[in-house]
Amino acid sequence: MSWPRLRVRKLDIRNGLVDLSHGAGGRASAQLIDEIFRESFDNPFLNQGNDQAVFEAPSGRMVMSTDGYVIWPLFFPGGDIGSLAVHGTINDLAMAGATPLHLAAGYIIEEGFPLADLERIAISMGHAAREAGVAIVTGDTKVVERGKADGVFITTTGVGVVPAGLDLSGDRARPGDRVIVSGSIGDHGVAVMSKRGSLGFETEILSDSAALHGLVAEMVGAAGPSIRLMRDPTRGGLAATLNEIAQQSRCGFLVEEARIPVRPEVMAACELLGLDPLYVANEGKLVAVVAPDAADLLLGAMRAHPLGRAASIIGEVTHDEQRFVQMTTAFGGGRIVDWLAGEQLPRIC
């Protein structure tokens, strides 16, 4: 006698919710992975259905990085937690001058999370990864009880390969080196804040979330050995990045406010909220420190790339035992650009 083949109903993506069975490792888990993630990411490594991805190791030095994404709201103008999780980790690899190869993605999903939102996030991740030429080759999904997480948290880990002869590191800035920023700062932070409940304000500003390895490849091609280091100024903004480098390299900075690109809309939103764009997060910008004689060459290469059109030399590295980041204000005075203490607080009057 033959048993009828078990008919599994497809996920009700439009109305369905994630429940605990989707993380329990049973048939429901397999179905979730199959219908949402494999469909969206679609690549031969994932399609093999193993718990790991096996790939050829390139020769030379490899780079590896991991990052957790807990952004709220999950969807914001110019991106969402999915595209951000792809771009962010690619950028961490790219800041070593590397070509990113593969990504792994881990999800912690709160019980009750809409399947439609999960699919939207997965499609966005797949799209971002394909656009960047990087495959999401392995992953993991866990579901936690309601209240134990906030919607969905994503962790992505990436591996890449560093071109021979390139040695970018935060401790390599030397007095006299030039500092270049790849474009306008503060776009991401302001775009996200504009969608936070109590702040809701009307703006056309989009997050700058983007994968920077294409721009980096152009930069390495143009000025490779003269580039001392690169950093993407994410949390804490340009201010935190410059202070981190000052600590690592035991140096100071002198930057000119008038040379730092800030969009008028971002400036206006910051004025309204009492924020300083120097401290607002970016997700598609980089800061490069470069030997002085190669600065113009590097700037030219950056401006020739779509993600570096507004690149600007904003200042230089100084000898400073106290490691101050100093700025000449557009107004004509001087000030420090210090670390951020706690969260940036809106002023009350």
Next chain:
Amino acid sequence: MKYIDEYRDGGLARSIAATIAREALPGRHYKFMEFCGGHTHAISRYGIEDLLPPNVEMVHGPGCPVCVLPVGRIDDAIRLALRPEVTLCTYADLMRVPASGGANLLKAKAAGADIRMIYSSMDAVLIAEAEPTRQVVFFAIGFETTTPSTALSIGLARRKRLSNFSVFCNHVLTPPAIRAILDTAALPEVERVLVDGFVGPAHVSTVIGTTPYRALAVEFEKPVVVAGFEPLDVVQAILMLVRQVNEGRNEVENQYIRAVTAEGNPIAQREITEIFEPRDTFEWRGLGSLPLSALRLRDAYAGYDAERRFTIVPEPAADNPACECGDVLRGLKKPAECKLFGTVCSPEAPMGSCMVSPEGACAAHWTYGRFRDRAKTISDRAAA
């Protein structure tokens, strides 16, 4: 950005600064106090000190609402927030202000108190409406600038017939604070603040106008120039003060004519008077108890007064004895002259309130200006 860039024009600033340098008499020292934290912040953030000649000195005043709030009131707010039925709504500036025993609102929140950071007093009313089982208390602070919005939120709560909304009122008044700085006849000489004039409040003056400063200018023979918070406003006000001093005038002048009139905003004043009345006395950090210097809710609005609803009994609370916020707030000391500055007190771990708010004199100097202390040390050493 339109309406902003015009007031941050570096070229114009340099030309006004050159006029100040030309007109400031070489044998004379000019010491002006900017009353408001907003001015302190602008002076530090835009590096205005670098534009002034050495004989024109700015000292910081007490106009930072977070800074002048005494420890005891923060203690009261924390005790309120720890009551299980209470949701305390506060502006974010207050979260890290140190209270007694190393406590602050941020730590109380981590320990389970229901504390929400809001951007407008109206948000607190909306929370009270949405969560009728919670006792929502708005932690109201600020000078005359923020008082009208607190008044409006009480009016809104009354119209919505909300019985679960109240205000922990800490609104203070500007003119009594200026008087406290100037009225030093009874103090020993070392505690007298000797200033030649005031950069007068910006936003406060949009509400109360310039008239209330007149009596002070006449009585204490000090010029006052009401100025906006943009850097060019401040630089221009300093020039106007230098000219008044040189000409022996003690007038109230208005640099901020684009927003401030002599009589202020009558609608806002009416809202304030409708709901609030002066307290007999109020404790200020740094200035001590000042008569008729703060507001409380009138009896007709007692139902919205958190102090009465929760019978808050003030308990004595002392500042950290080494903290010199008091002297800094009165302009007696510069932030770097406090022994704690930058040693155990920094914005990450503030000991005193002046290190918390971005408008606090210590936080502004630490965040933007402390590189100048090094320049001074080097030039002092060279001179020696």
